[in-house]
Amino acid sequence: xxxxxxxxxxxxxxxxxxxxxxxxxxxxxxxxxxxxxxxxxxxxxxxxxxxxxxxxxxxxxxxxxxxxxxxxxxxxxxxxxxxxxxxxxxxxxxxxxxxxxxxxxxxxxxxxxxxxxxxxxxxxxxxxxxxxxxxxxxxxxxxxxxxxxxxxxxxxxxxxxxxxxxxxxxxxxxxxxxxxxxxxxxxxxxxxxxxxxxxxxxxxxxxxxxxxxx
Ligand code: SAH
Numbered sequence: 045x046x047x048x049x050x051x052x053x054x055x056x057x058x059x060x061x062x063x064x065x066x067x068x069x070x071x072x073x074x075x076x077x078x079x080x081x082x083x084x085x086x087x088x089x090x091x092x093x094x095x096x097x098x099x100x101x102x103x104x105x106x107x108x109x110x111x112x113x114x115x116x117x118x119x120x121x122x123x124x125x126x127x128x129x130x131x132x133x134x135x136x137x138x139x140x141x142x143x144x145x146x147x148x149x150x151x152x153x154x155x156x157x158x159x160x161x162x163x164x165x166x167x168x169x170x171x172x173x174x175x176x177x178x179x180x181x182x183x184x185x186x187x188x189x190x191x192x193x194x195x196x197x198x199x200x201x202x203x204x205x206x207x208x209x210x211x212x213x214x215x216x217x218x219x220x221x222x223x224x225x226x227x228x229x230x231x232x233x234x235x236x237x238x239x240x241x242x243x244x245x246x247x248x249x250x251x252x253x254x255x256x257x258x
Pocket of ligand 1: 102106107108109133134135136137138139140141154155156157160181182183184199200251252253254255256
């Protein structure tokens with residue numbers, strides 16, 4: 045499938061209708077999901093299923109998140125806020141970074157696995173997104189050289205919120221991360237000065253947030 049083939053476009057339109065039926069209301073999120081060719085981010089043999097609501101393998105035991113979870117996380121973060129300068133932790137194949145690029149002023153996406161980051165770079169290149177920067181780094185440390193951020197989105201599940209991430213939020217900034225041992229839930233942290241307000245959302249399943257780079 046090519047970005048512009050009717051098949052891919054149709055499959056993407058169906059995915060967006062399904063996201064709507066699943067409760068995603070933010071039209072800008074739906075438009076971003078409609079614009080990014082998800083099939084170009086999964087392995088060739090799997091591209092026929094790229095628009096189904098499944099997580100899919102992207103190599104190195106990692107997965108591209110299911111479309112609903114990507115849309116839902118971005119919707120929670122937006123909710124009346126501009127994403128602004130955004131840090132994504134766990135770039136994986138680069139899909140979510142591409143979606144974020146349509147909604148954020150700048151996207152810094154970090155990935156701890158060098159081989160996956162190379163793949164993300166290749167996947168993103170044809171889309172020519174001028175506001176996405178990729179880096180191989182341990183995201184539990186944030187990205188001090190680009191901080192502070194309006195938005196931090198973590199695409200891997202932690203047992204707690206890495207303290208460095210809170211410190212790299214601007215005041216008024218928002219951080220969304222799957223947290224939990226066993227069951228994970230989405231946790232939204234909002235910073236006002238030195239006060240961090242927390243709100244819990246639905247249960248999710250992400251690969252673990254690890255430390256170090258490989
Ligand atoms: N958002 C991705 C999917 C993420 S899967 C997409 O759109 O494809 C989670 C990713 O987080 C994996 O690639 C994993 O290697 C990465 N990861 C886990 N811990 C990390 C850390 N501390 N820093 C950076 N990346 C991490």
